[in-house]
Amino acid sequence: MMAGGLSVLRYAGANARVRGLYSHLLDEPTWRHLRLSQDPQVMLEALKATAYGGLIDVQRVGFPGAEDLERRLWGRAALNCRRVMTFVDGPPRQLFLVWWQHFELENLKALFRGLDQNMEPEQIRRLLIPLGGYSTLPWQALLNERSVRGLIDRLANTHYINPLRAAYPLYQRERSLFALEVAMDIRYYRDLARAIEALGGSDREQARRVIGTRLDMLNILWAFRYRLYHELSVEEIVNYTLWHTIRTDADLVREIALGAEPAYILQRVWGGRAFDAEDLADLRADDARMLPRLEMLLERYWWQLARRESSGYPFTLGALLGYVVLQEIEVLDLITLLEAKIMGWPPERTAEYLIRSEE
Template sequence: MRSVPVSCAKWPSSASARLCARRWNWCSIPRGRSEMSGAVARYAYLNARVSGMADRLLPAAEVEALIEGSTPEQAAHALIPDLADLGQEAQVDPAFLESALLLALLQEFSVLVRGTHGNARDLLIYWIRRFELANLKALLRGKVAGRSAAAIRAELVRLGPFATLPADRLLATEDLAELLRQLETTAYGSIVHQARLAFEEQPELFILDATLDQRYFTGLARQLRGFDGKDRQLLNRLVGSYIDHVNLVWLLRYRYAYNLPPAQAFYLLAPAGHRIAAREWLALADLGSMAELIGALPRTLAQLLEGAETISEVQRRLQRETQSVAESVLRDGGFSVARALAYLLLRELQMQQLLAVLKGRQLGLDSALIRFAAGFGGQGRGGETRV
């Protein structure tokens, strides 16, 4: 009778080989094959849905061609074929189009999340909450500025059935203190609590906004702890790289655009990532210029950003790398929740590119600037001051 391999994933190594072979026919499957079969069972529905939706993504060259070769309406329908008629280009409201595209993305999310449970479901829901976090910050900004409830409501992204914030109750609050107390009773309570404490120490809207972002991405990194094996490996690569990119743009802005001291800039970063550890972020924050900081990055990032002279150029290059990583995970990720996350990220990036095209045309910008704003091409002319 065959003995049980030490690498068995379904039965302790001390178990009787005879008992194991008689009662658990699959327990002699090596751990790698066992994990693979488990992933197939866990993500069969999700994988099929993602594979079907992936056909909706346009090749990068085709997206870039939309800048000159089509109207924004044609571009929108290329991404979302069943999108309602948008009317003439000059009359298209970017806010309306943004809302329509976002709702389409959320509909796809609702289909994908249906095939998940446990940690995978929690991760996807946490990821999609980024959009409602924008509404939370709009509420806070409006309350600080003393704007009317109607004016604040007009700035909120319309999330339809996916909204969880009690907007009417929050808009009816009398002041910022009451709004923060109400927000601490929502799904964003832990994030808001930390932001409120930071705001009480330094009552500036920037601190409130930056702390909300920092706490959100800290929570996103924490979500990955519930995964192991291939799921963890792919998510570390996709989400970890994304957090690295977000942190890097934040650090450049905080240090060289807002002139924050190194310690404060470091404190406002998410304490996790893929290629850069917390102690390395602290050392980077101490550097005196953007060129020094780029030169001190891990080799692959330093090469990617070599020669970049503005923060917007850094952001554009990082976005292209984010897109490349997501495409790789979507293509080669197999049965993993990371493929669903990669798809959602790629759809969002393409929708942002479409909006950049529309806004650029309505402002009368030339094709080179629109291409830069949409994430293609090299450095745009004018605009941001070099740092």
């Protein structure tokens, strides 16, 4: 549905500025050159000529340098999300703020993991995505905590505190961060769903289509992962997922927990034409490679959806969301590409793990 006059006025200025950010995404010739470059040195030299050039230190190639570059790449994606957020106000601005907070969520998980592994504060700090001065969490105080219980108590004034306290006894029994990370995920993504529903009219429709699809994807992936890798009970799988997203609910999750095949689930959720029949045929639950294939299939579907949003009618919230998604997927692909070249993978093997398809 085409946006009305008020929506056009609201997003015209924002779109003009986001188009400037769109121009910094990698074009197809540059992406092809990076993908086909023979080693990480050549790739990084080529990347220096792009909008990512300021992040590149070619002298630091190797796994330690690559890990540092990964954090800086994610930091750039987080910063660009904040930039888009400043272009809008009201409920759309709140949606971008909540979406940006998934970078904070990843940092919290890294902090819990580092603490659980008895890492020193400075070692943990090097794992965190740089978020500048935007984060409201007391990172220095969090880094100085020396116990998981103390870290949870430090989060007393955040929306994570109640689910973390509820999950802590299970952490104590099993000495696994699984329950704590699931608790944070569920809390965060429920907040994201509420931010979508707080929108009105075409904004809500577009946010459901772009960000709501992400919630659908995660709910399906979580349910299959809990069933196949963690061997949880049906009740546990339902409790460890989102009870309702745009296209999924507890009944669908229960079907997955009871043994439904992934191809059937995808066709039920998105219809018979969303995915190639050959790709669906490769999704057999008894195949150890099924879950990575399912995840890649859904990520590529999301990338294509974001591309359509970004190339459609420009004066919409969907166009802004499309940019944010494309930026994050580009960063993820760049990280995959760099790691593959460090490990000496040929382009054909690397392509299996890249989300962006060839044009």
